[in-house]
Every structure is written in C-alpha cells, then in structure tokens.
Amino acid sequence: MLFEAVKLALQAIQRNALRSFLTVLGIVIGVGAVIAMVTIGRGTTAKVSADLAQLGSNLLFVRPGQFGPGRASTDAKPFNTRDVEAIRSQVPGLRAVAPVAQKSFTVIYGAENRQTAVNGTDNDYFVTQDWTLTGGRQFLDGEIRSGRAVCVLGETVRDKLFGRGDPVGRNIRVKNVSCEVIGLLRPKGQSSTGADLDDVVLMPLRVYHRRLAGNTDIGSINVSARDDVDTAKVQADIERLLRERRNMLAGQIDDFSVRDMKQLAETTMATTQMLTALLGAVAAVSLLVGGIGIMNIMLVSVTERTREIGIRLAIGALESQVLAQFLVEAVVLSLFGGLAGILLGLGLAWLATGGLRVPFVLDTPIILIAFGFSALVGVVFGYFPARRVAHLDPIEALRHE
Amino acid sequence: MQEGSKPPIIEFRGVTKVYGTGHAAVHALAGVDLAIAEGEFVAIMGPSGSGKSTAMNLIGCLDKPSAGDYLFKGVSLGQLSRDQRTMLRRHFLGFVFQGFNLLPRTTAVENVELPLIYRGLPQAERRAMAMTALRRVGLEGREHHTSAELSGGQQQRVAIARAIVTDPVVLLADEPTGNLDTKTSREIMELVSSLNREQGITVIMVTHENDIAAYAGRIVRFVDGKVESDAPDREAA
Ligand SMILES: Nc1ncnc2c1ncn2[C@@H]1O[C@H](COP(=O)(O)OP(=O)(O)O)[C@@H](O)[C@H]1O
Ligand SMILES: [Mg+2]
Numbered sequence: 001m002l003f004e005a006v007k008l009a010l011q012a013i014q015r016n017a018l019r020s021f022l023t024v025l026g027i028v029i030g031v032g033a034v035i036a037m038v039t040i041g042r043g044t045t046a047k048v049s050a051d052l053a054q055l056g057s058n059l060l061f062v063r064p065g066q067f068g069p070g071r072a073s074t075d076a077k078p079f080n081t082r083d084v085e086a087i088r089s090q091v092p093g094l095r096a097v098a099p100v101a102q103k104s105f106t107v108i109y110g111a112e113n114r115q116t117a118v119n120g121t122d123n124d125y126f127v128t129q130d131w132t133l134t135g136g137r138q139f140l141d142g143e144i145r146s147g148r149a150v151c152v153l154g155e156t157v158r159d160k161l162f163g164r165g166d167p168v169g170r171n172i173r174v175k176n177v178s179c180e181v182i183g184l185l186r187p188k189g190q191s192s193t194g195a196d197l198d199d200v201v202l203m204p205l206r207v208y209h210r211r212l213a214g215n216t217d218i219g220s221i222n223v224s225a226r227d228d229v230d231t232a233k234v235q236a237d238i239e240r241l242l243r244e245r246r247n248m249l250a251g252q253i254d255d256f257s258v259r260d261m262k263q264l265a266e267t268t269m270a271t272t273q274m275l276t277a278l279l280g281a282v283a284a285v286s287l288l289v290g291g292i293g294i295m296n297i298m299l300v301s302v303t304e305r306t307r308e309i310g311i312r313l314a315i316g317a318l319e320s321q322v323l324a325q326f327l328v329e330a331v332v333l334s335l336f337g338g339l340a341g342i343l344l345g346l347g348l349a350w351l352a353t354g355g356l357r358v359p360f361v362l363d364t365p366i367i368l369i370a371f372g373f374s375a376l377v378g379v380v381f382g383y384f385p386a387r388r389v390a391h392l393d394p395i396e397a398l399r400h401e
Numbered sequence: 402m403q404e405g406s407k408p409p410i411i412e413f414r415g416v417t418k419v420y421g422t423g424h425a426a427v428h429a430l431a432g433v434d435l436a437i438a439e440g441e442f443v444a445i446m447g448p449s450g451s452g453k454s455t456a457m458n459l460i461g462c463l464d465k466p467s468a469g470d471y472l473f474k475g476v477s478l479g480q481l482s483r484d485q486r487t488m489l490r491r492h493f494l495g496f497v498f499q500g501f502n503l504l505p506r507t508t509a510v511e512n513v514e515l516p517l518i519y520r521g522l523p524q525a526e527r528r529a530m531a532m533t534a535l536r537r538v539g540l541e542g543r544e545h546h547t548s549a550e551l552s553g554g555q556q557q558r559v560a561i562a563r564a565i566v567t568d569p570v571v572l573l574a575d576e577p578t579g580n581l582d583t584k585t586s587r588e589i590m591e592l593v594s595s596l597n598r599e600q601g602i603t604v605i606m607v608t609h610e611n612d613i614a615a616y617a618g619r620i621v622r623f624v625d626g627k628v629e630s631d632a633p634d635r636e637a638a
Pocket of ligand 1: 420421427428429447448449450451452453454455456
C-alpha cells in the first residue's frame with residue numbers, strides 16, 4: 001500500500017512537472033543557502049583559530065606609535081637595538097625577543113625578480129613566529145655579528161625565483177646587495193586577512209641596517225613570553241621599561257604600543273563567529289521564505305486538484321488513501337528538494353572555501369536541521385490542505401470547477 | 402415492480418434532500434419512493450432542476466439524504482460511515498459523468514486502472530484488466546493516449562471502461578451523452594445497453610432526450626423533486 005502511494009505520488013509529481021519544480025526550487029534555495037553560509041562561516045572560523053594556534057605562544061607585538069581611534073601618531077620615534085637588548089635583559093619570563101626592521105625591496109635571481117617584504121631580524125624571529133625550516137639552516141652567530149649578507153627565503157619567493165630548483169647556497173640580489181641563500185621557510189599559506197605569509201625574505205638585522213636601510217631603526221619588536229608567565233604582567237613590564245627608556249613624563253600617553261596578539265586573534269575570532277551567526281540568520285530567513293513558497297504552491301495545488309480528489313473518492317479511494325498519496329507526494333518533493341539543496345549548498349561552500357583558502361568544514365547538525373525543516377514544511381503544507389479537501393463529500397469536491 | 406423473494410437492489414423510502422437552511426432552503430428531493438431491481442435499465446427524465454442529479458448522487462453514495470431511508474440490497478445505509486460508503490462505491494458502483502471526469506495529463510489505461518489501484522490489485526493484473534475493459538469499449542490502440550488526445554466520445558468510452566473495469570453491479574450515468582453529438586451518443590448508448598443486456602449490469606441513467614431514454618426499459622420522470630410518473634418504456638424491447 002505504501003509502495004502504491006509512492007508510485008501514485010511519483011506519477012502525480014511527473015504529471016505536474018512545472019509545479020513540482022517550483023515547489024522543490026523553494027526548498028533547494030532555502031536549504032542550499034543555509035548550508036553554504038554556515039559551512040563558509042565554519043571554515044573561516046576554523047582558519048582563524050588555526051592562525052591563532054600558528055601565532056606562536058604568548059606573542060606580544062611592540063611597535064612605535066599609538067593605534068586606536070583618534071590617536072594615530074605615525075611620527076613616533078622608532079626603536080633601536082639597545083631597546084631590544086634592554087627588554088631581553090630586564091624583562092623576566094621571556095622566551096624570545098626578535099627585532100624586526102622591514103621594507104619592501106626587489107629581489108632578483110637570474111632573469112626572475114619579485115617585489116617582496118625583506119625583514120632584518122635574528123634567530124629569535126623563528127621562535128616568535130613559530131617558524132621552522134624545510135631546508136638549510138638559521139643564521140650563525142658570526143653572520144649576525146659580522147653582518148654577512150645571507151638570507152632565508154619564504155616559499156612564495158623561492159617559487160618565483162627558482163621554480164623547482166633548490167636555492168640553498170646560491171646568491172640572489174636584494175636591491176643591489178648580493179646575498180647567499182642559507183635556508184627555506186616552511187610554507188604557512190594565507191593569514192586570516194588574506195595576506196601571503198610566505199612572501200618574505202629574512203636577513204640578519206645588522207646587514208639589513210648597513211646595506212639596505214641605511215639607518216639603524218627597528219620598526220617593531222616581537223616578544224614571546226614563556227608559557228608559565230602572565231602575558232599581562234610581561235606587557236606591563238615592557239611598557240614600564242620603554243616609557244623609561246623613551247623619557248616619557250607621568251601622564252603622557254605612550255608613544256608606542258604593546259599588543260597581545262592572542263587577544264587580538266581572539267577578538268577576530270569572536271567577530272568571525274558573530275559573522276557566521278549573522279550569515280546563518282540571513283540564510284534561515286531564506287529557508288523560511290522557501291517554506292512559505294512551498295506552502296503557497298501546495299495550497300494552490302490542492303485547490304487545483306480538488307476535482308481530482310473528488311474523482312478518486314467517487315471511484316472508491318478512501319480518505320486515508322488520498323491523504324497518503326498527498327503526504328507521500330509532499331515527502332518525496334521535500335526530500336528531493338532537501339537533498340538537492342544539501343548538494344547545492346555544499347557545492348557552493350566548497351567553491352567559496354576554495355576561493356577564500358579556508359578549510360571546508362562539514363557542519364552535520366546544520367545540514368540535518370535545514371533538511372528537517374524543509375521536510376517538515378513540505379509535509380505540513382502538503383498534508384493539511386489536502387486533508388481539508390479529502391474530508392469533503394465526494395460530490396462537493398467533484399462540483400469544484 | 403418485482404415480485405420475487407429478492408429485494409430490489411436500490412430502494413428509496415421517502416427520501417428528501419434539502420440544500421441550505423431557512424428561507425434559502427431548496428427541497429431538491431421532496432419525499433421520493435423508488436425501487437429498482439437488479440438487471441434493470443432505468444432512464445430518469447424531467448425538467449432541469451427537478452432533482453435528477455440529486456437522486457443520482459444519493460444512489461451513488463456520493464451524498465447523504467436529509468431524511469428518509471436508502472436501502473441497498475435491502476440494507477439501510479443510513480448508519481454507514483464515510484469509509485463504509487466508500488467501500489460500497491468501490492465494490493458495487495460504477496460512475497459515468499456528463500463531463501467525463503478523467504484525470505488530466507493521464508493516459509486512458511492509467512485512468513481505467515485507477516479504481517483497481519484502490520482495490521489493492523497488483524500492477525500486472527491491473528494493467529491486463531484495464532486493457533480488457535478498453536477493448537470492450539472499442540478503444541484498442543488508444544490505450545496510451547491522454548484525454549487531450551482523445552475525442553469526446555472516446556473520453557466517455559474511457560470513463561465507461563473505468564466504471565466497468567471493477568465489474569460493478571450498478572452503473573450510474575448522469576447525462577452521459579450530454580456533451581456528445583447525436584451519432585456519438587448513439588454509439589455510447591449501444592455500448593451501455595449491451596453492458597446491460599450482456600453483463601446484466603443494472604443501469605440508471607439521467608437524460609433529457611427521448612431517443613436516448615428509449616434505450617432504457619423503464620422511464621422515471623421527476624418534477625419538482627418528486628416522481629411524477631414511472632412506466633416501462635413502450636418502445637424498448
Ligand atoms: N449543492 C447544491 N446547493 C444548493 N442547491 C442545489 C445544490 N445542488 C442542487 N441544488 C438545487 O437542487 C435542485 C435540484 O438540482 P439537480 O438535482 O441538480 O437538478 P437536475 O439534475 O434535475 O437538473 C435545483 O433547484 C438546484 O438548484
Ligand atoms: Mg443534473
């Protein structure tokens with residue numbers, strides 16, 4: 001009997017192809033939108049939290065100037081190597097303190113060249129950035145002290161200049177400085193803001209200062225605190241030390257800032273999660289609209305088919321048999337629409353996450369909820385209007401024009 | 402009327418049908434007594450609005466009387482539930498309507514199969530029975546045409562095939578030739594009266610036309626919701 005009901009339903013669906021298509025379309029779009037939005041949001045969140053993990057532990061980012069509403073002071077005095085030494089020697093609980101002087105230069109190998117960010121720093125940078133090598137080595141103490149021109153390449157730069165080749169031991173030119181490649185950074189991919197983290201060249205700070213920058217300024221200092229210390233205390237210690245060294249008066253606003261990167265990342269994370277929720281809500285509205293669409297089409301369809309119901313009742317269909325047919329019809333349509341919507345949503349999410357370079361994270365509960373909702377809407381709005389008609393006296397239904 | 406021990410297959414005792422209430426109430430049937438024996442071919446005639454269709458719908462259990470008693474094979478149907486009346490239609494009655502009432506966008510054979518589906522017959526058996534019924538009404542070769550691809554006469558043949566495929570005891574036809582031309586009407590009437598003669602199906606038919614009524618063995622005339630005359634048709638054999 002159920003089998004018959006399914007067959008009758010399939011026949012009816014096929015006979016009313018356009019109407020069936022429109023019904024399904026509402027579900028497909030609703031379910032598809034919810035699943036696409038939520039999956040993209042989940043992927044972004046996953047990416048941000050992966051970035052957070054990649055930041056290295058307890059990273060503090062120190063730079064000149066204040067950032068915040070109405071406080072931009074770009075002419076603040078840069079740091080120097082003595083500031084870095086002072087932090088190293090006077091602030092307790094630190095794992096690594098890396099000076100960073102950065103500017104964009106053209107790097108050249110043979111006929112290839114690329115404009116890239118060149119960082120003057122030291123081996124502490126590998127610690128603060130949690131960065132390991134896939135080949136070669138870090139800087140030697142001698143190279144750091146003497147200012148020998150050596151460099152470590154990010155994957156993007158290596159790829160552009162050397163293609164498949166191994167650059168370790170070769171000489172590239174940075175601006176007009178010949179520089180031996182000693183190491184390769186493990187690729188990190190994109191940051192959550194889409195910047196290419198591998199588009200970078202590292203050099204010892206001294207050679208950078210002497211041969212490229214022409215000054216001894218340090219643009220920023222990356223500090224990694226030990227796991228067993230409180231980063232808030234480290235932050236306060238650094239602030240006190242730098243205020244002292246920069247001869248600041250009491251009450252004067254810091255002309256530098258110390259930012260806890262973890263806090264920053266957590267803020268970004270919260271924002272991303274809120275955005276995901278928002279996307280989900282927008283999509284839920286489209287699912288609701290899809291549901292109302294189904295309801296409309298089902299209502300019209302049942303009215304249109306009142307005569308058909310009358311004929312079926314007259315020739316011996318029980319009310320329950322007519323209802324079973326309509327119910328199965330609604331279930332089949334919404335299942336089909338729900339499945340198509342899931343495929344569409346996952347397909348869109350797959351394309352979008354690929355484009356955004358964020359991971360594709362399946363959110364099973366959302367899929368089930370979206371699917372369940374569409375099925376519920378389809379069934380409720382397919383069944384109840386049909387029940388009203390199937391309960392008429394056959395002659396009432398037959399008289400319907 | 403029949404004298405034997407067998408009760409009439411259909412019997413109305415003071416059947417009344419009132420539509421609406423109060424001042425708007427219409428007495429479509431005002432106390433009708435009528436008995437029809439198994440195997441009869443009865444034509445119901447009368448002016449428009451005299452209650453012919455109302456009587457047919459009551460006989461067909463498509464509607465309930467307001468008062469009076471309806472006995473089928475001697476059993477009163479007054480207490481039957483909705484589903485019981487459906488079962489009665491399913492097993493004993495066949496319908497042919499003036500407007501054919503075929504399912505749209507559905508082939509002839511699928512239309513004819515429909516009542517068998519609700520009887521729970523398996524597909525193969527259903528198909529075979531539907532094909533036989535279509536052959537009986539002279540529609541071989543048209544089995545897979547939809548209503549839109551058939552003429553009025555052919556559609557009415559499909560409707561007749563659908564009505565007889567279940568081997569009903571009574572065939573109810575409300576103005577079956579009302580939408581058909583004279584020649585086609587004749588063909589349909591030949592078919593209906595052969596079903597009555599050869600299969601012994603009881604036929605009750607509403608018509609306006611004397612030459613259509615002439616196929617019947619008995620003519621019941623309605624006026625204002627009452628039986629005005631009830632007589633054997635002299636011209637019929
Ligand atoms: N569903 C209905 N509601 C109200 N009045 C009706 C309804 N059906 C029939 N009638 C009225 O009942 C009377 C008999 O109708 P009907 O049996 O259709 O007559 P006939 O078939 O003889 O032309 C008419 O006056 C008609 O207007
Ligand atoms: Mg009528």
